[in-house]
Amino acid sequence: MSGLTIDHISHSYDGGKTVLQGVNYHVGDGEFHCLVGRSGCGKTSFLKIASGLMKAEVGHILLDGQQVLKPIADAGFVFQSPTLLEWKTVLENVLFPIELKRKSTLEEQDRAKALLELMKIEQHTYSFPLQLSGGQQSRVAIARALIKNPQYLFLDEPFAALDAITREELQDDLLALCAHHQMTVLFITHDIAEAIYVADHVLVMEEGKIVHTETIDLPKPRTLDTRYSSRFNELGFVLRQALEGVPVK
Amino acid sequence: MSGLTIDHISHSYDGGKTVLQGVNYHVGDGEFHCLVGRSGCGKTSFLKIASGLMKAEVGHILLDGQQVLKPIADAGFVFQSPTLLEWKTVLENVLFPIELKRKSTLEEQDRAKALLELMKIEQHTYSFPLQLSGGQQSRVAIARALIKNPQYLFLDEPFAALDAITREELQDDLLALCAHHQMTVLFITHDIAEAIYVADHVLVMEEGKIVHTETIDLPKPRTLDTRYSSRFNELGFVLRQALEGVPVK
Amino acid sequence: MKWAPVFSSFVFIGLVTVWELAARSMSELVLPAPSIVFPLLWTELKTGYFTPHLIQTGIEVIAGLFIGSLLGFLLGVFMGEFPWLRSLLSPYVIASQAVPKLALAPLFVLWFGFGMTSKIVITAMICFFPLLENTMTAMQRIDRDKENLFRVLHATRWETFIHLKIPEGLPSIMSGLRVAVVLALVGAVVGEFIGANKGLGAMIIASQGMMDTPLMFAVLILLTVYGMLLYGLVILIEKIVFAKYLYWGERK
Amino acid sequence: MKWAPVFSSFVFIGLVTVWELAARSMSELVLPAPSIVFPLLWTELKTGYFTPHLIQTGIEVIAGLFIGSLLGFLLGVFMGEFPWLRSLLSPYVIASQAVPKLALAPLFVLWFGFGMTSKIVITAMICFFPLLENTMTAMQRIDRDKENLFRVLHATRWETFIHLKIPEGLPSIMSGLRVAVVLALVGAVVGEFIGANKGLGAMIIASQGMMDTPLMFAVLILLTVYGMLLYGLVILIEKIVFAKYLYWGERK
Amino acid sequence: NQGNHSEEGSEDEKARKLRMASWSQPITEQINLLAEEKSYFKDQQIELEFIPGAGGGDAIKNIASGKADIAFTDPGSLFAALDKGEKLVVLYDIYPQNVFNIVSLQANQLTKPQDLKGKTIGVYSLSSGTRQNLLVMLHHAGLSEEDVTIVETGVLNFAPLMQGRVDATAATDTGLATGIAKGLEDVNVMEVKDHFNYSSDLFVVTEDTYEQKKEEILAFLEGYRKSVKWMMDQPEEAAALAVKYAIDGKDEAHNLAIIELRNASALPSTGDDKQLGVIDLPNLQEAADLYFELGLIEHKLDLTTIVPSEFIAKK
Numbered sequence A, B: 001m002s003g004l005t006i007d008h009i010s011h012s013y014d015g016g017k018t019v020l021q022g023v024n025y026h027v028g029d030g031e032f033h034c035l036v037g038r039s040g041c042g043k044t045s046f047l048k049i050a051s052g053l054m055k056a057e058v059g060h061i062l063l064d065g066q067q068v069l070k071p072i073a074d075a076g077f078v079f080q081s082p083t084l085l086e087w088k089t090v091l092e093n094v095l096f097p098i099e100l101k102r103k104s105t106l107e108e109q110d111r112a113k114a115l116l117e118l119m120k121i122e123q124h125t126y127s128f129p130l131q132l133s134g135g136q137q138s139r140v141a142i143a144r145a146l147i148k149n150p151q152y153l154f155l156d157e158p159f160a161a162l163d164a165i166t167r168e169e170l171q172d173d174l175l176a177l178c179a180h181h182q183m184t185v186l187f188i189t190h191d192i193a194e195a196i197y198v199a200d201h202v203l204v205m206e207e208g209k210i211v212h213t214e215t216i217d218l219p220k221p222r223t224l225d226t227r228y229s230s231r232f233n234e235l236g237f238v239l240r241q242a243l244e245g246v247p248v249k
Numbered sequence C, D: 001m002k003w004a005p006v007f008s009s010f011v012f013i014g015l016v017t018v019w020e021l022a023a024r025s026m027s028e029l030v031l032p033a034p035s036i037v038f039p040l041l042w043t044e045l046k047t048g049y050f051t052p053h054l055i056q057t058g059i060e061v062i063a064g065l066f067i068g069s070l071l072g073f074l075l076g077v078f079m080g081e082f083p084w085l086r087s088l089l090s091p092y093v094i095a096s097q098a099v100p101k102l103a104l105a106p107l108f109v110l111w112f113g114f115g116m117t118s119k120i121v122i123t124a125m126i127c128f129f130p131l132l133e134n135t136m137t138a139m140q141r142i143d144r145d146k147e148n149l150f151r152v153l154h155a156t157r158w159e160t161f162i163h164l165k166i167p168e169g170l171p172s173i174m175s176g177l178r179v180a181v182v183l184a185l186v187g188a189v190v191g192e193f194i195g196a197n198k199g200l201g202a203m204i205i206a207s208q209g210m211m212d213t214p215l216m217f218a219v220l221i222l223l224t225v226y227g228m229l230l231y232g233l234v235i236l237i238e239k240i241v242f243a244k245y246l247y248w249g250e251r252k
Numbered sequence E: 001n002q003g004n005h006s007e008e009g010s011e012d013e014k015a016r017k018l019r020m021a022s023w024s025q026p027i028t029e030q031i032n033l034l035a036e037e038k039s040y041f042k043d044q045q046i047e048l049e050f051i052p053g054a055g056g057g058d059a060i061k062n063i064a065s066g067k068a069d070i071a072f073t074d075p076g077s078l079f080a081a082l083d084k085g086e087k088l089v090v091l092y093d094i095y096p097q098n099v100f101n102i103v104s105l106q107a108n109q110l111t112k113p114q115d116l117k118g119k120t121i122g123v124y125s126l127s128s129g130t131r132q133n134l135l136v137m138l139h140h141a142g143l144s145e146e147d148v149t150i151v152e153t154g155v156l157n158f159a160p161l162m163q164g165r166v167d168a169t170a171a172t173d174t175g176l177a178t179g180i181a182k183g184l185e186d187v188n189v190m191e192v193k194d195h196f197n198y199s200s201d202l203f204v205v206t207e208d209t210y211e212q213k214k215e216e217i218l219a220f221l222e223g224y225r226k227s228v229k230w231m232m233d234q235p236e237e238a239a240a241l242a243v244k245y246a247i248d249g250k251d252e253a254h255n256l257a258i259i260e261l262r263n264a265s266a267l268p269s270t271g272d273d274k275q276l277g278v279i280d281l282p283n284l285q286e287a288a289d290l291y292f293e294l295g296l297i298e299h300k301l302d303l304t305t306i307v308p309s310e311f312i313a314k315k
């Protein structure tokens, strides 16, 4: 079976409270899945396990039928915090996934610069991370995740530190990129509108369980009109409903 | 003159590019001001300078007519990153502003617990920061900022890591608290709706300048109805307009 | 890893065997065999022959370590906090380290007498430096976000120090202390070389005079055990008292 | 602070004056006056009397430091990375430190001869420990977020080491190196105490035999200057080569 | 009744404190200084404090700094201190018989000093009496430092000899005895005293101390003489006491051997044991002149002003 299968995952940290409780899910190839849920419900834990970064206590992850035992190779990651290397410039940080293994080629350097331009931080190409604002740092992290043109993307609230407008611009850019490269994406966000705008499927998590899944039947490519369509509002309402009612942890 | 006066502030880091260019502003006592602007426009720098945390290269800050030379004393701060002390429990972190100077009283401990409840992280009272999710950490930081019941609040994207619903709940809680204690607030957000919902005044910053100020004439207290009022939408449109058009840095 | 201690014992036994074989082909004067050294060590421990010496050196080490590490820590703090103090004092600190203590023996005796004081001073002088360096480094390496938090809370220099710099610097400070405890031992022994009639250092000199190499090796083994105990103690303190400061990014 | 060097000079002059006064009331055998030591130092430097000794000790320090710090660094890396190796080796490491080198001198001479080798070995043995400890601590203290990044990038242990642990650990490693350079000096000198006819340590012994305390103090001053140079060199390397790794939360 | 005696003394006249700086730790060969229960010094109303050192230089430095009154030191250190202008007084020749020697394995066939030419010879350290006495020996064989290779071996100096790292090693009689007891065998020994017999150790004080504490010093010397006599008369008792008082006195039989060697070296060159400690000034002067000739000191010394006539052996 192709795609990413999350097979009956349960997890607790250090034998503490269970943070994931028997989660089953499937992410098909080339699909864009958004994970929403209240703060502390287990989204990050789910993403870490689904991507192979963390081992679940119970259950396992299959990628194209193969068990995932270490972080998926052909994947780009954005963690909840930017996690840049402070002693490298922005450009070096973006190129780092490549440079870790070998010298980068001129094309790759150009690609890195293009990504920085896409992320609108080309002015800071040679700055160091600590000279950047919070939102600028998170954009560098996104560029880094994309540098190797990965097949899979695991993004944990990548746009959380960005203003509404930049965020919307980047949503479009990301969608374009994903469509172009047929990427399979698992995307955590706390912005329902964002989830609906970018996703093919939205899953709602609550206290370590998936309580709702919603297929987003909005036409593609998404445009400004999408945001003002009534279906968009409807979906927003449905997802809010799914999210509400349960007290946040 | 009462209130906080930002008097012709200019700043650049290390003699680099100017990030604030002759900013003038006034925050009246008991007012709630929201600062919006694109990522990297200088919001955090403005907040740091306005609160006395950082010295501007040019210009000065006046609080009730007195020049501000160090961080304002009776103020609560939330930085863009949670900045918790990893070796203290959540409760200890919240009580820290008190414990730094003296032993906390039982009432204060109760107050800390009440704040944690308000922030919906009472389950994690005795956890350590690194055992919390991103959103939980930022809520601890908010509780810490409120523990001393400050007269002034400086909040840098306090709700950025929170899901839509928690965020809205906390907005109401914050507004109630501020109204009750007549706090003067400077609040950075990248969510226009949030800005309109909570603020008396919204200022829009662009490339280190205040390009627009908007008085929010929505009735108080704000309720769910506020969000669905047409004036709310109007204001949103105006602010979006003010924000757009200039390329992000 | 349950086999780790087993493996350790094998390595130990292997080393002792090599030592035994090497010693067989050699005069006892040069290298006494473990089969001579260990029984000697054991009997002399039982007869209490070593006891006063162990106590003497122990007291010197504890006292010297206490004074030295306190001094190293405090100087490290101040030199880390005040750059002018750093540039003022570091030549003298370096002098105190670069100069071999043995050469200064007569001066130590002059200033501190023949008794334990001069040994304690030497011990303190030898062990304070690693702690100073590591504390100094720890003082300077503080997360700026956290520093901002403390500024905002109007923390005094002292409060920042107690609540931020110490907790954040603990791993580094403790690694300085681990070096210091072992050096303290050397310090006490070298101090006793200068002219003492009690203590493990004095025993080494005496055993050399007697050409009693087995005795000397027994003393060296005692020193090693002492060192391991002190080192283990520091690790224990670290594990028990300071555990919560030794987080690394995330608790597992 | 422009007055800092002025103040420093005052302190220095003050100390020398105190020394001079103290020496006046004392036999030259015990404490020679600076007014005797410094001119002697100067003339002997000019006549080139010290030159071969300075070179000898210099070579030993450099070689010993190189070997010792490399060893300390490598052992620190491995012992930091592999807990079983740590528990396996630390007893021997502690033994190597707790045992005074002077006592082992005959064995060193036996194994490494009377030449420079034994001095270099002693130097290396003395200076490797602080580096080992600090490197070990640095290896273990890694931000878990960054570690996740490296895991996600399928970094090998080696790559993680080179690109994460080293850069992150540099401040700590460098403070170990600062201790090591100064200890290396002591190591070389102590090594020369045992069986050398060249080098500053041999000069100290010779000057003691001739009861030429002024000469001995001149040598001690040379040692201090050497120590300061080496220490300064490390700081220079740190400032120039490694500056970008010494960020603290935020660049000012 | 000895106990009685000392109690009396402390009542009459409070015991006078005297600090003696030794070149060594409290060792067997100095048992007469250590055995408190024999009270040779208490009987002289002297309360003796033994100050350990690491070499004859330490002993002199300790009196120079006023931390001790009397130094138990070797002529080399004495000459060096005089050479540096120190004002000292020599009182007593502790070991008029030279105790130094050159030891080699019989296999090396080194029987006379001339054989040492071109050889590698070990000494304790470059600042030690072993080196100085080796030079004296070489000088008497018409050799100099350039004709041999001198290496430092530390105190365990027979180890490199047995390992073949050196051809010969300079040592002392007690060192040799200890070495042999520890398994050194088949050795040739050349003794320095067969070529030039001069003092091995002396009691030395500073001029100031000599003036201020003359009484006590004379009392001390008197006590010391008596204690030496005791050590010569009762070597077994001394050997037994060394087990208790000396840091290296573990083995009583070996203690006896050491004590007997020291008793022999303590005999005056005149051979008259009534004259314990008298100084043979011409001999000492000759030694000083030789040290100068050997380059061990920079100035020619005149010892006549250094040794009060009352301590000089009358021919």
Ligand SMILES: Nc1ncnc2c1ncn2[C@@H]1O[C@H](COP(=O)(O)OP(=O)(O)OP(=O)(O)O)[C@@H](O)[C@H]1O
Residues within 6 Å of the ligand: A124, A130, A131, A132, A133, A134, A135, A136, A161, A162, A163, B013, B014, B016, B019, B037, B038, B039, B040, B041, B042, B043, B044, B045, B046, B080, B249, D250, D251, D252
């Ligand atoms: N410590 C620093 N050193 C140098 N430049 C800095 C530093 N901090 C911020 N800057 C620069 O100043 C500008 C404004 O930064 P600031 O943090 O105020 O932005 P911001 O509006 O808060 O952005 P964001 O919404 O992304 O947090 C940015 O271009 C940034 O690169």
Ligand SMILES: Nc1ncnc2c1ncn2[C@@H]1O[C@H](COP(=O)(O)OP(=O)(O)OP(=O)(O)O)[C@@H](O)[C@H]1O
Residues within 6 Å of the ligand: A013, A014, A016, A019, A037, A038, A039, A040, A041, A042, A043, A044, A045, A046, A080, A249, B124, B130, B131, B132, B133, B134, B135, B136, B161, B162, B163, C250, C251, C252
């Ligand atoms: N390292 C850890 N050790 C112990 N508990 C943890 C750890 N990380 C997370 N948790 C707990 O697991 C739960 C889920 O955390 P997780 O980070 O997955 O939440 P999240 O949905 O990503 O929240 P947020 O939106 O706030 O980031 C939380 O209750 C948190 O307290």
Ligand SMILES: Cc1ncc(C[n+]2csc(CCO)c2C)c(N)n1
Residues within 6 Å of the ligand: D209, E023, E054, E055, E056, E057, E058, E073, E074, E076, E077, E095, E099, E127, E128, E129, E130, E172, E200, E201
């Ligand atoms: C009987 C006797 N044996 C050995 C020595 C030792 N010694 C002789 S010279 C010297 C060095 C002086 O710095 C030392 C330590 C001694 N004095 N007397």
Ligand SMILES: [Mg+2]
Residues within 6 Å of the ligand: A043, A044, A045, A080, A156, B133, B134, B135
């Ligand atoms: Mg999360």
Ligand SMILES: [Mg+2]
Residues within 6 Å of the ligand: A133, A134, A135, B043, B044, B045, B080, B156
């Ligand atoms: Mg900001």
